[in-house]
Amino acid sequence: MKTLLAGLLASGCCVSVALAQPPAHGDAAAPAAETGQKPAGGHAGHGGGRRAKMLMLANADGARITYWKPDLTRMELSAEHGHLTLPPTGMDNYHALVVEQDWGPEKDTLIRYEYSFGKPSGHSPAELTAAVKTELEVVPDPIPREHYRYMAADRWSFLVRYQGQPLAGTPVLLATSQGSRLEAVTDAAGRVTFRLPDDFPEVEAGRENNTPAELSVTASHREDGLEFVTVLTAPYHADPAHWQSFPTGVAIAGAGFLVGGLVGFRRRHDNKKRGSA
């Protein structure tokens, strides 16, 4: 059991969003969600809306599952047949799912930040990421803000903390469900930065036409004869540079500049003529 969970942790497949999750934006996404060919849609942080979210959880028998709300209050959850329902809390903003599995000499933890809609919580997600949720944690630094999300080819940083303190010199593994693996070591502040792999095998034009993949950031630490393993999982999206062109954008802005300049010049010329007349 322990080996299996560890193996899953390393491959970053421990938790995945269930395809039964209701689509966020109307009927257009419904068939896609059922077949699993398309993402639930929507913009960053909007997926799932105010409804319950369902996640699949592997190897979580006997695990302690805690759901942290933005105001740092907690609720205990339990998985049934590998399915975990995240109930709507009525609170807006990021929530943290923390799954802790104690194997005796080894303690494994899985953390996932989920955005839920509701009434404004009045709390910054920085409070949630700063809160000590378990002994060893990989923390997004920062967590993506609205209109942003983890995207391939983007650089994102993570902090590794043990009992709330940054852990320097710790090897960190970033693995994706597409098979990429990157390794790095935390700096003195416990921070590690990765350029997310641009490893989507087939990219279609348009973000909503590409199913997000999963990434996991894993770190381990030994203390007093105990081995702590922690993994942060999150979805990441295809790099929009595949269908968005910056040089063409600059060229169009340049054309706008020329036309705007021409209009300004003609008006000045007309004014001058009127003035001299």
Place this chain on the structure above:
Amino acid sequence: MNPLTNLSVIRRLVQVAAFAFLVYGSVVVGYYTADKLSVAFPALTCAYDMRSADYCTLIPFQHQMAHRVGESISNGTSLLMGLLPVVTTLGTFLLLFVLLNKAFCGWICPLGFFQELLGVIGQKLGLQQRESLAPGIVDRLRPVKWLMLGVLVFSLPLLSGLGFASHDLVGAYCAICPSRIMTTLAVGDTSQLYFDSANPTVMVLSVSADFLFGAMVALGLTTRQPFCRICPLLALHAAFRKVGLARLVKNPSPRCGKCGLCAKACPMDIREIHTTEKQGDITFADCTLCGRCVEFCPDQDVLQLKYATFPVFSASPRYFKQRKQAQKRWESWTLRGWWSRRRSPATERA
């Protein structure tokens, strides 16, 4: 003239501070603390800017029209529940709006400041500045801001929520907004200047955005506030301008009909400041409460900026004279003039 008594200098300092805070504000208040400040700030700054300290109120309006009002109608659920978030956004917008009224445009808005900066650059480069747009052009441009507000901010997102239009139109205004490109470029992020080939809708939107941004930059070098004239926030502000505490007040004098300096000074070319004979609050729909008309009014107390009933800044002949001289000195130095003086032989100069 002491620069610290010059209203335009004071306004510029406020604009610089507001620009730094609104565009780079998360550096001060913390990356994610920023979003607690407001999601309905009545200034045109942007959620797409990862360093910003607030969100433009047009973002929640568009999303609520699509995801709350539109979806509640199409799903047959309570329309009241759909409208409630829109009313809440409007309420928070008005809470802040009451404090400064349309002075947000003239004193706070980052895009407004950016355009004024372009004007300064154009003037210093020696490009001839257009004093005023022709009345015909001004009249034709005035309804555009209402169209932008009605169509791009409210109608298209609503149609998208109802399922009659593409989901790409949920943020129809943001998709073409030059502030999205300006604020992100200002923090070194080029990701918002792009041509999107995903589908025809986003293709048109991205081309419009890039073209509009380029045109605004070029026009801003020679023409005052080119985008402000069609900005949907100007329209939103105009709709509620009577509830704001800051206002432009006129006490007409018999000389008003002849002078016209106030209208000439107005960056939005509101000629009615000069022609109206109305006494009291004359905060026009296009007014940004920048105060330039008051600065360039030569008659005592004819124009005033008031906060509620208290005069904050009043026209006076003494200030007018000093301000005019200061403006002349400011405009006399240009790069082109400096360059031609440098190139001309010493004998010629002598």
